Amino acid sequence: MATDRSPRKVENPDSQIGIYVHIPFCEKKCFYCDFYSIENHSQREEFIDSISREIRHFSETHNPLAADTVFFGGGTPSLLKPADLEKILAALHDAFRISSDAEFTMECNPGTIDTAYLSDYKTLGANRLSFGVQSFFEDELRFLERIHGPAEAFRAVEVAREAGFDNINIDLIYALPGQPIDRLTTNLEKAVSLETDHISAYSLIVEPGTPLAGAVAEGRIVPATESVESSMYEIVMDFMAEHGYSHYEISNYAQGGFECRHNLKYWNAEQYAGFGPSAHSYVDGTRWWNVSSLAKYIARLKTDEAPVSAREKLTPSQMLDEFVLLHLRQGKLDTDILREAFGLTIDRDMISGLETAEYCVFKDGVISLTKKGFKVSDGIAETILAKHSPAV
Template sequence: MGKFYTIFIGGGTPSLLKANHIDRILSCLNKSYDLSNVKEFTIEANPGEAPKDRLKDLKSMGINRLSIGVQSLQPQLLKFLTRIHSKEQVFETYNNARASGFNNINCDLIYSIPNQTLNMWNQDLSTIIKMEPEHISAYALTVEKGTDLFSMVYNNKITMPSDRQGGEWFIKTHDILSYNGYQPYEISNFSKAGFECRHNLHYWDIDPYLAFGPSAHGFDGIHRWNNARSLDQYIERIRTEKSPISKIERIELFDYLNELIGFGLRMRKGVDINMIPIDHQKEFQKKIVLVSKKYPDCFQSASDIISLTQKGMLHSDRIIPELIF
């Protein structure tokens, strides 16, 4: 697998683990892998579930980046999202992280929530910006089949914001964060200079990564796999010395090309045409010409780099499927 540059402990809620549990995880990793090149070590934390002493312990273990699941600062929206924390706990967790020595903090936010107003969203953005985290993730709430949200929307119990409203919020979010020094290096991710999430960039650049734990996904450069979703099943497989992998697939050329295009266009740096096999470069360029006529002012190019404008980012869910092979 080569050298490792990032570690990300995600959720669930890993900040609920005691320090000795995290220490055991790291000890196991160190026995099998060389972690001497790790530069970014992230752990996720929900507000109110990461006391100061635990944060200090995590920092002392080498964890140098904290991702806080803020989601919203509005009580009624937190209730809708079934989050159990309060606005005050967001501030407490953030301040405790700073006091514990964390100088690389991400705040996760969600917009396009039913009954959310643009004024509410502006208030949340303004408050978070004043806190000065190094990184902000701002995701539009999506309706996915099989979820309670999908059922409520399908049965007309709630109404999602319109596409027009969502577009307005998207543009507003990019403009406000850019003005305040948070550059959009990916559609939903913004950072101060030098604080882009290296771990996420690793995914989006289609680099190999290992995965541990139920539902975790891994990639070795040729095969992508996912572990058993059930915690009980995962534990049982480990206990009986069986592989926890429940599905594995080989990534074929066109899978790679489509991910290269899809991930690349979601990022500010765009797609380098030279990364596309030469046999398919002309076809891709033809697609760009056709799609750019259908979606004017959505593309920009510099040398051999094709990227989306802000308008293109807004319409990326429509544009990207028309460019893949």
């Protein structure tokens, strides 16, 4: 039951911030994607000037912060010319104390890989690449409206290694409409055959406002059922465990030591500063997010106005909700930390009930989700939070 709900210490004050940079350009918009990106690249140069200005503004309003992760996402960062990357990095280095061993990720589309670019990214400090492979089947890639084919995915990883990258992620999407189970296992086998140390596997989500959502609403596409998705998720979890990948977040698997340090900041409710249209930030207990429009973003920065769409100061109750939800998505909830940070003790009978139903095991104060628990981690978080919410 909840006693004192004021967080005493959620963030580690000594922890270093993560930096996110959103590159809002794609060669072609994918059918299912709801990230902010556009196909028109005519404002590329203005974007580079604007983001440098946004970073400078941040440094004028915050004490110099130490950072140990940098993540270029999008959109398609692999469209960035090295000279543009260099300009953005110069602004970041002026604004932050970026540690020499920082994890520095570039998201890459296998269809936009330029061997010379990758070498230059490496020279500029990038040490991790994340490829949106999604599938190794031509028809599935066409369905998703990806610009690459299966051969380019293999080639992208090969070229990345030639350029000196050994920390590589590949993203997969499963539970496509009508996807047979053997297609999933083939995709997993091919992914593992590339011997990358990190694999993210997401089920296809029908995001509101996307062309995919429109096709589903019109009955032209029938998404996978929850039960198919759940069976496929179990196959993914088993397969990754058999191949030595630890399941460290609901959709993420890594060989030892290759967990994504940047994404762990989001999942551990640590601080991050985001730049570029639609980018989110969370600093000193305040979260804000930028306008999802390149034109507005550029216009605001031209007049020295912050490109922020909205801000919110997280309440103690929101912090608690996020702490429970995000930690359960990593499969572990440390009840001692929960008690120390929020003064909240989870009812022992509730934990026993979850154990009896085989959703978790409870040992040394830590709730560890089973495979069955991972499938419903958000529901378990909701149950815990509902039970322990103060009466209103």
